[in-house]
Amino acid sequence: MKKRVILFFGLFLLFLAGCQSAEDSQDGDQEQLEISTTIFALEDFISKIGGDYVDVESIYPPNADAHTYEPSSREMVDLAKKDLFIYSGVGMEPFASKAEDILEGENVEVSAIGEDIPLRGEAEHAHENEEEHYNEEEAEDNGDIIIDGINDHYHSGDTASIEAEANVDEDIAEWNWYFRTEGSEEWELDEEADDASFETQINDTLEVKLELEDADGEVIAESGVVELLIDNHDGESGVGDPHVFLDPVISIQLAENITDLLIEKMPEHEAYFTENLEELEGQLEQVDQELAQTIENADHPQMIVSHAAYGYWEDRYGLEQISIHGLSSSQEPSQSALVEIVDTAREYDLKNVVFERNISSRISEIIQDEIGADSAVLSNMETITEEDIENGEDYFSLMEKNIETLKTVLND
Incomplete structure (x- = not known):
């Protein structure tokens, strides 16, 4: 009889443990924020800061062009089911304002995480716009x-x-x-x-x-x-250069904004999010140092790029990008601009044309053939490729590859 009682209580305790485990699992599911975002860098930062308490996914498919991508109706329906939709707010996503209008009244909260960040060229344009435009x-x-x-x-x-x-x-x-x-x-x-x-x-x-x-x-x-008025958002005449994700210093501010938002939504996990932010900031500071050293120690600062995405590296580190397209990959150069690019490449004896992994450019290939240059590849941190996903790449592994590419093209 005694053995039966012990066996009964043992089974009862196992039953309770199973119930508690199921409840814990349900609780864990309930307090995990479902987040959709756009730019790959944002997706990676949200994942690293939010950790166990977020389920985040970019709406961009692999190899998408962030400047031109438009989500489908089904994707907009999926967005409405999320807790948060986080986009950059720096002018990168052309569909963002339309998405905000569509999602108004839905349960999803929409956040333009970088809207408070001063953009390259923004102040000059704002002044001009008040007086002239x-x-x-x-x-x-x-x-x-x-x-x-x-x-x-x-x-x-x-x-x-x-x-x-x-x-x-x-x-x-x-x-x-x-x-x-x-x-x-x-x-x-x-x-x-x-x-x-x-x-x-x-x-x-x-x-x-x-x-x-x-x-x-x-x-x-x-x-x-x-x-x-021509405004290619190139930091000279533009309302602002949106390619902030390649700048590790500005990325720290983006990461801090993400952390503030997550703490607002889940204040009980403030210490957890803050600890993850501090680790992320340390990694971004290391990238900043490596970029500065790489460009400072280069044989020359010039590089030919298919798309003017590297203006923040120009301002912060002294790089000189010679852009074939404008700040948007869809902007085509004039004939005179093409001649100038070829002449500049020959003047500095540049031996590489830098492409982006997710954007092809026939004009860039023509210039490459004209000057007899090799091709090199940089990741723009806007979207990633299928290969990147398979290899488990993150922001920092791709930035390390970018730095290695810079060491090649700035020293040839």
Whole structure:
């Protein structure tokens, strides 16, 4: 009888232990934040800081171009089921504002984690915008002629389309559209534009004006000068360079913002998140030191890149990127810009063209052939490849490979 009692209590204790284990598992599932994000660097930082308390995944598939990717309707539905959707807020994700509108009213919290970070070139543009620039789809009105459809800025290769409305009593015989590039004093007549519409593909900032003539060739009205501003977000004329993820110092600020958000959502785990942040900061500081030493000790600071993603390395470490495309990989260079790139490459005897692993560029390949250069590869930390996933790469292993690539291209 005694043995039966002992056996019964033993089985009962095992049963209770099993129930408690199941409850613990359920509790663990409940307090794990379900997070969707965009940029690979953000995904990696969130995972490293959140650890056991987050389940994070980027909505970008392998090899995606962060500048142009648009999530599908199904992906937007999946986003609405998450606890958090974290995007950069630095102008990298073109769909972000639309996603915020769609997700408004859903249970998911949306956070632009880097929106408070000052971007390269941002302050200059903000000042110019207050004094000179038109708001998106602004109209210029001098009384007789209204010119409508002017964007606040364009990217190289964009097509600008504007319309004029004339408020004149005389019959209009000729619509003469004139344009000139920034800094030029001579106006050029657009022979193809002969009505109220003006359309052109622009690679440089243009000034445009319209003159109306009657049947006798007399000017009966003239518009004010409007500016079609090229803004490639290159840190010189842009609203800000979004490639902050390659800068380890700025990445520390991003990591701190992520930590603050996680603590806000799960304050009981503040010590855990803070400890993980401190470890991450130490690794980022090490990357900062290695980048500084690599570029400082290089034979030359110039490198030809397919895409102007390395402006923060220019500012912080003295690198000189010679970019084939603009800050967005979709921006095509003008013919004169291509000639200048080839001439510069020959001037400095540059032997490599640097590509990004997830972005191909036929124009970059043409330049590579023209100057007889080798190809090199850098990871932009925006998205990763299938191979990266299979190899278990993270931000720091990819940055280490980037540093090794820099040692090659800056010393050839």
